[in-house]
Amino acid sequence: MVTTIEDLHADVLARALRRLDGRSLAAASCATAGLRALAADPETWRALCLAEWPSLAGQPRLFAAIPPRRLFADTYPFPSADCGDLGGGDLPGELVSTVDVYCRGAPLLSRVVETPASSSWFLGSPFRVEAVERKKPAPEAVPSPAELELSWVVVDPVRGRAVNVSSRRAVAMDRHWYTGETLVRFAVVLGGCKFEATVTCSEGSQLVNEVSAVSLAVEDADGAAVSGEGTLRLLAAAMKGPRRGGEREPEEAKRMYEEFVKRKKGRKERKARREALVDLCCSAASAVVVLTFLAAVALR
Structure with a gap:
């Protein structure tokens, strides 16, 4: 048998x-x-989502807005760098960010941030979301910032779609030039723009690193901040767009981040050269005018 x-x-x-x-x-x-x-079974996928993203615990509204299996399918694979059409259509009127920071694979802190996205102030201002602010008490101790991982899931609760805009593993780590704080950067490139989530770690009283801030911002290829309206268009397109699978997703995200930074640096250098050339031409033209004036005065 x-x-x-x-x-x-x-x-x-x-x-x-x-x-x-x-x-x-x-x-x-x-x-x-x-x-x-x-x-x-929805409960199986719900348990899987809760294990992957602890911030979803106590958020029945999100599970009511988007089925657990759809949430996992939208969020776990990386979004395609080519968002597709960024044109017309209704934009999300609200965004819900579920943010989870891990250290050595264990959950370190979780936050849920609701962002109204319909006001003219939001649409016209540079996009930025603070998940953990410096003024908040009781920061979390971090053994090593290099071992941090981050998931930043953005959900459109009205349309029931989601996308993860974090590379999960850090793509860069540096120190703030003034405060000396460690900045751990997680980023994905969507539609030619960079979504960068930054975990700021400062030294506590016992010389132990502590997470003091977690934020998300978006900038374009020239290094300028993207407005709220522009970010909504990128997110809406990414939520509807294809996903990329594969075990090497974090490495691919880091490679795209490095290419983005390299292109931005190249554009900045070309712009500086153009401005220097314009300044040189203006100086030459001014010199010609002055010399012409002096010659005219001398020949009178």
Whole structure:
């Protein structure tokens, strides 16, 4: 007599499936009709989402707005760098950011930030969201900033779509030139613009690094801040656009970040050369005018 995995009780199989990661669960659902039915259970995907993003705990509104399986499918793979059409259409009127910081794979801190996105002030101002502010008490201790990981999921609760705008692993780490704080940067490039989430770590009283700020900002290829309206268009297109799979996603995100920084530096240098050339031409023209005036006065 041949025994198959489906001979196990459904409750046992369901518990086993809840221990899988998203890719393994999706693969198991393709094996048999019975496993497909069990893998389609919303509670299984809900448990998977809660394990991946602790900030979703106590957020029934988000699970009501977007089914857990759709949330995972939207959020876990990286968004495509080519957002596609950024043209017309209704823009999100509200954004919900679920932010999770991990250290050595263990959750360090979680935040949920709701951002009204319909006011003229928001649409016209540079986009920036603060998940952890310096004035907030009780910062979290960090053994090593280099071991931090970050997930920053942006959800449109009205349309039920989401996208992760963090590279998960750091793409760069440096120190603030004035305060000496460590800045751990996580970034993805969407539609030619850079979404950069920064975790700021400062030295506490016992010389232990502490997370003092976590923020998200967007800048274009020239290094200028992108407005709220421009960011909404990028996010709306990214939510509707394709996703990229593969185990090397963080490495790819770092490569695209480095290419973006290199292109920005090149554009800045070309702009500086053009401005220097214009200044030289203006100086030469001014010299010609002065010399012409002096010659005219001398020949009188």
